[in-house]
Amino acid sequence: MTLVRVLFYFLSFIAIVSALYAASSKNLVRSIFVFFVTLFSLAGLYVLALADFVAVTQVVIYVGGILVLILFAFMLSGKETLNVLQKQEGKFLNIKKLPAIILAVLFFIVLVNVVFKADVNNLPWVKDAISLKNEVTPTDIMIDNIGVNLMTRYLLPFEAISILLLVALVGSAHLSRKEGKA
Amino acid sequence: MITLTDFLVVSVALFCIGLYMVVSKRNAIQILIGIELILNAAILNLVAFGKYDKVNNSGQIFALFAIVLAAATTAVALAIILNVYRRYKTIDPNEINKLKD
DSSP, rough: OOOOHHHHHHHHHHHHHHHHHHHHOOOHHHHHHHHHHHHHHHHHHHHHHHHHHHHHHIIIIIIIHHHHHHHHHHHHHHHHHHHHHHTTSOTTTTTTHHHOOOOOOHHHHHHHHHHHHHHHGGHHHHHHHHHTSSOOOOOOOOHHHHHOOOHTTHHHHHHHHHHHHHHHHHHHHHHHHHHTTT | OOOOOHHHHHHHHHHHHHHHHHHOOSHHHHHHHHHHHHHHHHHHHHHHHHHOOTTTTTHHEEEEEEEEHHHHHHHHHHHHHHHHHHSOOOGGGGGGGOSSO
């Protein structure tokens, strides 16, 4: 039981428990802030998967951008949201939620079975990568390699995604403008 | 050493929680949080497999693309939520049942 394993179990425990709380909470504000905890612990998991740059991006974009956007939407959609929440008081396991719970649990069972049947640790290409030393080790610094690859091998998807981001931002600004003025 | 299976099981759990939120919640913002959870489960898979590709970094780079896509999705979804709230005065998806008023 190394320290890395202990950290992995700790972070994944926090991620799953906080996601469960966000799913079961009646209070929208609480659910948003607990989702914040989930995102942070997922960033920790990315570090443990030796993807530190992705972890930093996760913190900057998700925690800094997306969560603030969600909070804004919550505040701008006003008191009505809270009224909807007051109406559905009751236990977590009430009868209306039962089909959703059954669906999620069945999906979980099937997917876990798939993961164990696929035996991902012994995939041929993973074994090849290990034998060819094509595996990221904890002492490697990947950020310069990511930058070079982004500008050479993955230039086309990079440009496509930048255009898509521009279109999405212009579109959302257009959608959320005041009616009747333009 | 953390194996790939551990990461995959965590991401399966997150995916199922997100699926539960998308199916059962009666609030558009919480459904959006569920979608974000599903996206994060996918990103965790990409990152976990990306460990075995040191030269091309495909896993990590496409994880970055997925994060950017999630940001664009959220911006558009929130603009739509604000518009729906302006028109219907509620963001409960069950009560939004008219295409045009």
